[in-house]
Amino acid sequence: MTRNERVLALWCPDWPALAAAAATGISVERPVAVFRANRVVACSALARAEGVRRGQRRRDAQSCCPELVVAEADSDRDAKFFEPIAAAIDATVPGVEVLRPGLLVLGVRGATRFFGSEDTAAVALIDACAAAGAEAQIGIADTLSTAVLAARHATIVPPNEGAAFLAPLPVTELAVEPSLATTDRSDLVDLLHRLGLRRIGDFAKLTPTEVASRFGADAAAAHRCARALPERPPSARSAPPELAVELDCDPPIDRIDAAAFAGRTLATRLHTALAAANAACTRLAITARTEAGEELSRIWRCARPLTPADTADRIRWQLDGWLTRRDRPTAPIVALRLEPVEVVASGALQLGLWGGEGEETERARRALVRVQGLLGGEAVRIGVLNGGRGPAERVTMIPLGDELTPTADPTHPWPGRLPEPAPTLLLRNRPPVDLLAADGTAVHVTARGLFSAPPALLRWGSKQWALLGWAGPWPLDEQWWSAEGAQTAPTARAQVQLDAPEPEIRTLLLRYLTPTWHAEGVYE
Incomplete structure (x- = not known):
């Protein structure tokens, strides 16, 4: 895709919900919602018709639609099921770049030459997507961000009319597509609303200096989008060929876990080369060669420069899609290649002062990846x-x-x-202890959530200490609505301070599981 070429965006609405339905074999006639941290992040059109909305709590969504099929968010699943769609589009018009699972872009010039017009090309790509098993909407515009927003409205924007198309749209449109932003823009949109800037055109009327000085770097990028200007900064450039890295796979790879380990190693090598060249990658080509001579390639485009973890994620998603699709390669993978298609100065990759991707962090990551490769993914x-x-x-x-x-x-x-601070050490085996009153009788938690007697002693194995103080008990009454998860007997936590010579066990967190107390944690 050249810098001045018009862009075609293909968007599959509600893709996470469609991928979840495909993964579990659910009929398209059933409402589906995908959740992360108990909130709706995507839902099917049938679920929306019943009142389910993004951001809803699970119980609210299920009260709106009792027959709702619930699925957890899974980026690997989304990418794996999107690969056949991307392959079908790439077979129709080469040069596909994936922004995220469910959304891809390509230069429209070649498609227009082959099909005769932008409208005909759009119809052909929608048909190709439908043949691959998904519905799609097409947007065409002068810039990538405008094309992506146009795809959400199934619109072909005439040349030089991008700003006019965007102007009447609500400013919330700048935050609906995460692949166009480096951060979550919900706070920015809320601030613009409070300032009275309700339309994208209102925001576009501000000068770049006003936006950059008042709102920050990502707001400046959103302002360029609002003005229908190219989103890439002038410093973006083609990567020198020596930055590409390749890994020969011996033995050949035919499993997802083995491919993911190799991909992480390759990602580390790529970012080492990029760091030496003072560069960061914004467009990445992933290529795999099989034992039978087949070559698979896909380009991923990102709103912000890739980190090693971002690169490893995209390699894992892509390999999962290739190795599990219906027309999977006929032979194992013998070579992997990463090629940065476009890079920017490394200063564009803003990392935190603490915990950043410095040299020490990179060495530690390489060591951990090696251990993981030797012992397995869960190690x-x-x-x-x-x-x-x-x-x-x-x-x-x-x-x-x-x-x-x-x-x-x-x-x-x-x-x-449990109130702060948290215990310094958690005891996974939760050894049993005896909490005793002054007369030596066992202390329990009553049905009212109180101590049966004031605790005065604690016995742990053969040792016994007097208590200097205690707090609690705090009853635990969780999942009372669930027959499986509800507590059937008194359960509580308490904190005790021991008159012990050992400083490392002077303060303990105890958990009462009828009829026994257990040591759950240790405070410094």
């Missing part, structure tokens, strides 16, 4: 803050390289959550 895990009430529930361990998505949203209020 190396990263902790992610999770939603929950207990300390163990608030940590989700995710395999290295997978999307760092918690199973429950940590920003929710979680009434009854």
Whole structure:
């Protein structure tokens, strides 16, 4: 796609919901919704007709539509089922670039020459997408961002009319497509609304200096989109060929997990070369060669420069799509190649001062990837803050390289959550302990959620200590609406401070599981 070429965007509405239905064999006549952290992130047209909306809580969505089919968000699944669609479009008009699963773009010049006009090309691509099993909408415009927004309205924007097309649209349109932004733009849109800028045209009337000085870098990119200007900065350039990296696969790869490990190694090598060249990648070509001589290639375009984790994700998604589609390669993969199609100065990749992708971080990542390759994908895990009430529930361990998505949203209020600070050490085996009153009788938690007697002693194995203080108990009454998850007997937590000479066990978190107390955590 050349810099001044008009752009065609093909968008498959509600793609995560369609992919979830395809993965489970659900009929298209049933409403489907995809959830992340208990919120709707995508839903089918049938679900929307019943009142389901993005951002709804699960219980609200199910109350609107009791027959709703629930699926969890899965980027790997979305990419795997989108690959046949991308392949069908690429076979019709070469030069496809995937922005995300469900959305791709290509230069319209070749399609127009072959089919005769933009309208005819759009109809041909919609037919090709339908033959591959999905509905699509086409948008054509002078710039990529305008074409993507036009695809949401199934519109072909005449040349030099991009700004006029965008002007009457609500400013919320700037935030509906995540592949066009480097960050979440919901706060920006909310601020623009409060300033009285309700339409994209109102925002476009501001000067670039006013936007950059008041709102920041991503707002400046959104302002270029609102003015229908090209989104790539002038510093974007073609990558020198020596930045491409290739990996010979010995033994040949025919499994997804093995391909993902090789992809992570290759991603590390690519970003090492990019760092040495003071560059960052914005368009990445992934190529695989099989033992039978077949060559598969796909280009991914990104709104922001890729990090090593971003690159590893896209390699995993692409290989999963190639190796699991119906017309999968007839032989194992013997070589993988990554080629940065377009790069920008490395300064465009803004990373945090702490925990950034520095040299030490890269060395640690390479070491962990090597351990993972030797011991398996589940051998190396990263902790992610999770939603929950207990300390163990608030940590989700995710395999290295997978999307760092918690199973429950940590920003929710979680009434009854254990107060801060959290225990320094969690005891996975939860050893039993005895909590005793001053006369030596066992202390329990009553049905009213109170101690049966004031605790005075704690016995752990052969050792016993007096208590200097205690807090609690805090009853646990979770999932009372579920017959499977509801507590059938008193359950509670408590904190105790011991008169112990060992400083590392002076303060404990206890959990009461009728009729026994267990040590759950240790405070410093």
